[in-house]
Amino acid sequence: MLKAAENQEVADVEAVNAKQARPLYAERVKIHPKLAHGFWRNIKWIVLVVTLAIYYVTPWIRWDRGPHLPDQAVLIDFPERRFFFFFLEIWPQEFYFITGLLVLAAFLLFLMTSIAGRVWCGYTCPQTVWTDLMVMIERLIEGDRAKRLRLDKEPMSASKFGKRVAKHSAWLLVALLTGGAWVFYFGDAPTLFVELFTGEAPYVAYVTVGILTGTTYLLGGLAREQVCTYMCPWPRIQGAMIDDESLMVSYRDWRGEPRGHHRKDESWEGRGDCIDCKQCVAVCPMGIDIRDGPQLECINCALCIDACNEVMDKVGRPRNLIAYDSFQGMEAAASGKSHRYRFVRPRTLIYAGLIALVSLMMLTALAFRTELEVNVLRDRNPLFVRLADGGIRNGYTLRVLNKTHEMVTVDLSQEGLPNAELTLLGDDDTTVSIMPDDLTSLRAFIVLPPEQAEAAIEAGNEVLDFSFVATEQESGRISRNATTFRLPEGR
Amino acid sequence: MAENKRTDDVTGIETTGHEWDGIEELNRPLPKWWVYVFYVTIIWSVGYYFFYPSWPLISDYSRGLLGYSQRMEVAEDLEAAQQAKSVWRDQIGEKELPVIVDDPELLRFALAGGQAAFGDNCASCHGSGAQGFVGYPNLNDDAWLWGGTLESIHTTLLYGIRSNHPETRFNDMLAFGQQGVLDRQQVEDVSHHVLSLSGSEHDEEAASRGEPLFADNCVACHGEGGVGNNELGAPNLTDAIWLYGGDLADIRESVWAGRGGVMPAWIDRLDDVTIKQLAVYVHSLGGGE
Numbered sequence: 001m002l003k004a005a006e007n008q009e010v011a012d013v014e015a016v017n018a019k020q021a022r023p024l025y026a027e028r029v030k031i032h033p034k035l036a037h038g039f040w041r042n043i044k045w046i047v048l049v050v051t052l053a054i055y056y057v058t059p060w061i062r063w064d065r066g067p068h069l070p071d072q073a074v075l076i077d078f079p080e081r082r083f084f085f086f087f088l089e090i091w092p093q094e095f096y097f098i099t100g101l102l103v104l105a106a107f108l109l110f111l112m113t114s115i116a117g118r119v120w121c122g123y124t125c126p127q128t129v130w131t132d133l134m135v136m137i138e139r140l141i142e143g144d145r146a147k148r149l150r151l152d153k154e155p156m157s158a159s160k161f162g163k164r165v166a167k168h169s170a171w172l173l174v175a176l177l178t179g180g181a182w183v184f185y186f187g188d189a190p191t192l193f194v195e196l197f198t199g200e201a202p203y204v205a206y207v208t209v210g211i212l213t214g215t216t217y218l219l220g221g222l223a224r225e226q227v228c229t230y231m232c233p234w235p236r237i238q239g240a241m242i243d244d245e246s247l248m249v250s251y252r253d254w255r256g257e258p259r260g261h262h263r264k265d266e267s268w269e270g271r272g273d274c275i276d277c278k279q280c281v282a283v284c285p286m287g288i289d290i291r292d293g294p295q296l297e298c299i300n301c302a303l304c305i306d307a308c309n310e311v312m313d314k315v316g317r318p319r320n321l322i323a324y325d326s327f328q329g330m331e332a333a334a335s336g337k338s339h340r341y342r343f344v345r346p347r348t349l350i351y352a353g354l355i356a357l358v359s360l361m362m363l364t365a366l367a368f369r370t371e372l373e374v375n376v377l378r379d380r381n382p383l384f385v386r387l388a389d390g391g392i393r394n395g396y397t398l399r400v401l402n403k404t405h406e407m408v409t410v411d412l413s414q415e416g417l418p419n420a421e422l423t424l425l426g427d428d429d430t431t432v433s434i435m436p437d438d439l440t441s442l443r444a445f446i447v448l449p450p451e452q453a454e455a456a457i458e459a460g461n462e463v464l465d466f467s468f469v470a471t472e473q474e475s476g477r478i479s480r481n482a483t484t485f486r487l488p489e490g491r
Numbered sequence: 492m493a494e495n496k497r498t499d500d501v502t503g504i505e506t507t508g509h510e511w512d513g514i515e516e517l518n519r520p521l522p523k524w525w526v527y528v529f530y531v532t533i534i535w536s537v538g539y540y541f542f543y544p545s546w547p548l549i550s551d552y553s554r555g556l557l558g559y560s561q562r563m564e565v566a567e568d569l570e571a572a573q574q575a576k577s578v579w580r581d582q583i584g585e586k587e588l589p590v591i592v593d594d595p596e597l598l599r600f601a602l603a604g605g606q607a608a609f610g611d612n613c614a615s616c617h618g619s620g621a622q623g624f625v626g627y628p629n630l631n632d633d634a635w636l637w638g639g640t641l642e643s644i645h646t647t648l649l650y651g652i653r654s655n656h657p658e659t660r661f662n663d664m665l666a667f668g669q670q671g672v673l674d675r676q677q678v679e680d681v682s683h684h685v686l687s688l689s690g691s692e693h694d695e696e697a698a699s700r701g702e703p704l705f706a707d708n709c710v711a712c713h714g715e716g717g718v719g720n721n722e723l724g725a726p727n728l729t730d731a732i733w734l735y736g737g738d739l740a741d742i743r744e745s746v747w748a749g750r751g752g753v754m755p756a757w758i759d760r761l762d763d764v765t766i767k768q769l770a771v772y773v774h775s776l777g778g779g780e
Contacts, residue, residue, distance in 0.1 A: 022505050026520035230522060381620030385631040385777060388730035395631070395777060425775055426598065445777055450731075 004277035005262040005315045011282035015289035017297055030152070031225060031287035033135060034145035034279075038306030047123045048132055056177070059184035065089075066405045068436060076186050082437075089437075091403065094369070100362040104355060111351035113241040115343055116324065117248035121234065122301035127227050130178070130220035131285065134171055141167045145282060171221040172213065179212030225286045228299055235296045245342050249300045250325040251280075251291045254334035259291075262315060273317045280304035280322060290322055372408060372434075373401040374470045376483045383486045390450035394485050398442040398468065402434040409433045409473040412444070416466030417485060420448045431473075444468070446485060456487050463487075576600075580764045588641040591771060598771065605772025608765050612757070621776050626735060626752050631776045634732040638721040639780040645770040651756035652724070659756060662724045667708060668747030677704050682742040685709075688717040688729045691737060 002010040016029040035041075063073035063086055070077065075084040083090040083098070090097055112119050121128060142148050142163050154160055183205045184192055195201035196209070219227050228235060242248065256274035274291070281289045283304060286297045290304045308322040325333075332339035379395035387393055402408045412430040414422045422430055425443035434440045448456070448464075456464060464485040471478050496508040499517060509516045539545060544560065546553040554560075579600040583591055591597045610619060616627045623629030628636065637647050637660055650658040667673045673681065684701030686693035709717070712725040719727030726734060734752075735745050757766055773779075 022518045022520050024507065024518065024520060025523045025526050027523055226522060230525065379620070381618070382622035382629070382631055385622075385629065386731055387632055387778075388634040388727065388732050390731040393631075393777060425777075426592070426595075443775070 003261065004275040005311075006264045007314050008275060008277045008279075008311055010261070010276065011278040013278050013281045013287075015281055015292065016287035017292075017295065018289075028226065029287060031285065032145045032148045032152075033285045033287075033303075034282040034307075035139060036283040036303040036306040036310075038309055040302035040306050044123060044132065044301065044303075048129050051124060051126075051129050052133070056181045059181065059189040063087075069405060070188060072188055074185060075188075078186065088366075089403065091401070097362065097365070100358060100365075104358050104362070107351055107355045107358065110241050111348060111355060113238050114243065114246055114347050114351060117242060117246055118235075118238055118298070118300040121228065121238075121299035122249075125299075127219060127232070128285075128299060128301065130174075130216060131224045133174060134221045134224070135285065137170045137174065138167055141170065168221075171217055175213040175216035175221070176209070178216045179209040182212050183208050225297070228286065229297050235299075241347075243345075243347060244327040245329075245345060247324040247326055247341070248294055249290060249298065249302050249305060249322065250294070250330060251322050252320075252325065252330060252333065253291070254330065256291070256321050268317070273312065273321050275311070275315060277311055279307040279311050283307040370479065371403040372410070372470070372472060372477070372479060373399075373403070374468060374479055374481050375399040375401070376468055376481045378483055378486075384488065386488070387447065390453065391447050392453040392485075392487050393445055393447045396444045396446070396468070396483065398444050400432065400434050400440045400442065400470065402436060402438055402440075405436050407433055407436055411471045411473060412442075413469045413471070414446060414466055415469050415480070417446065417448060417452075417464060419452055420446050420466075420485070422446050448485065448487075453487060457489075461487065462489055583767055584764045588645060588767060588770060591767070592641065592774070601768045601771040602775055604765065605768035605770075605775075608761065608769050609772055612761065613769070616754075621773065626750075628734055629732070630773050631778060632732055633778040633780075634727060634730055635721060635778065635780070636724045636726055636734075639774070639778055641770055641774050641779070643721070644773050644779075645767065647754070648766050648769055648773075649756065649758045652754040653751055654754065654756040656756035656758065660724055662712065662751075664712075664745070664749045664751060666747065666749035669749070672708065673704065673746070677701075678743060678746045681705055681709070681746055682739055685717065685728050685742050685746075686737075686739060689731065689737070693739075 002012075004010045011034070016031065058074050059072065061073035062071050063084075064071055065084070069089075070084060072084065073086050075082075077084065081092050088097075109120055138148070142151055151160060151163065180196065183196075183201075187202075187205070192201055192205065196205065251274075253272075255272065257272040259272050259274035259276045262268075262271075262275045278289075280291070281287070281304075283306070284290070285301060285303065286299060288295060288297045290298065302324070305320070305322045305324075309319045312319050312321055326341060329339045329341060375398070377397040377399070379397075383394075385393045385395070398412070400410065410432055412422065412424070412432065414420065423445050424430055424432070425445070427442075432440065432442060446466075464487070465482065466485055467480040467482045469478060469480050495510055495515075496506055498505050499515070502517060505518045506515045507518045539555075540553075541555065542557045542559075543555040544552055545555065579597065582597060583601055586594075586597070591601055609617075609621065613621070617623055617630055618627070621630040623631075628634075633639065635643070637643055637652070647660060650656045650660060652660045665672060667681075668675065668678045680697045680701035681704045682701070683693045683697035684699075684705045687695075687698040705717070712720060712723050713728055714720050714725065717728035719725050719729075726732075731737075733741065735741055735750055757769075761769075
């Protein structure tokens, strides 16, 4: 066994993206990442458990909304066209809340990336989390890197076959659970859970579970790093958020070079700390060599930091030969200067400002969100109708939205047209009841009596401003909607 | 070209050997399986030739083993939609008009169907908003030649006005001038009298000369004082609504040459349910009685 130092073996591994002698079409080099131990690996375990728990548990959280509405905390209800999120109930026309959340998520990603590189890719991206989970299962069944390499080379045997079957079955089970959990966001989880087993669940639920099972197995179990390298646009985009001061997982070449195996009792003078043991390559889930510098494939998962620190401890050199560092930090350290990392810089301030702005806009929208809404659509064809007695009538469609969970009775009236009469089609009075969580469409007519109409036309007032006023009977709350009353052109 | 391969100085990555005007391409190899997936999609596409319509032929096209056609799908969808609607259509067919209007669900369905049918059949004369034009009544207002109740509107729709149906609504506004019943001066005088009925500007003297002529010739249909008669389809001459215009010239023309618009009978053109829906829709426009 080749040794890089007295008590450190050299890993038999090459970076999958070596720069030289590339074929035009690359054969996939199968990567068997070795298990790392240390601070960052522990962080990744915690993130893995927390994110998976959020994903699997969320649909099962209950939230009481009264007798007529679902009691699921998070529910995307397509048939009823509602999105329930704890205390919030979003109607389709309020989809801008979701848009706002997505904009917010994008800016958070930008901010995170400009401060600490691809934190999203390394820790929280579902592709990373599920791949990590799949690799863990593989390790539990087939053993760590060395054993897996050996198993790959072995001819097929009963034991190898058994392990393979066990691994793929476990992967498929995880994939099935992933797809299964997804559909619970779109239906009542406990009911749907039973229905899925009794065969009564909707057709689309089975199809969704099937598709997600397939994609999870394929992308998390089989394709793994290929998704990040070949399919994902983010590695190509993130470069725009990174600058000289962004922290990234970096190999401190000023300290590590010249690299070389270290013999017992050899001095560390005149050489670098890197003993070229390739442990950083062996643990890399992307199969790359961080010592080649920042590269598109690197998801900044920091596992090479853990691997290297372990080796540095063994050979008695200071830790963090590979560490989170910035271009400027590396440059300063190389020339022996001290460096203060600047997290507050124009780029991060702009991102933070945008986050604050979008959050503020959304909070404002949320605070001013009304639970009873009256929308007025005035007739455009005809704009006005002359009645037999010379009066003028305008028609309007009123859409009254009741977002509350109780029936609301509303008195409708108009304000701004003295003596004009408001009537509702098919109704004797102007009081209407709107069912809970419902939308009612009403036809309203306003008639301006002949004298007023004549006076307005003579005065050349083609357009009169007025408002529809809706008064809630119970609470006395009033909402006004400004609109116009149109008359023929003056003579 | 492959012999131009070299290692790029800046990146240390090999080039593919492709070069265009000095611009070279770095070799970022495509994974082999990706290429295979591409081949598979090509093979897959061949399946389409057999299963789906694809090749244009001289007078037809290859229809494919599945016989799929979007047009057929639309026809099936329409059939299904018709089926789904039949629950409501059947009820509208059976029930009386006032009952339909009192049932909110039926009313909504009738209005939706009526609006669509109005756009297809009526809008060309009455306008898309039923606002009417000169000679084509505005259906939004509260003046009705033949009555504005649900029943009257329904009857008008069924048999039309001066249509070729035996049951048609019919009246005859004589061409008093052309047929020599009244001479030019008399037509002028009657017109002034008609203007006076609605309080419009007129010549007092002419109007008073026209009054006895009006009593002799017009009251039979338009009624005492010109208030009109829905039974006969005679318009009210005292209100603010003028089908053919309310100026002296328009009225003179009406008296001189007569008037008589035509509305077709829809009983032979539209089904029973659609006509009922139309009646409900027109009645809802604002002038229904």
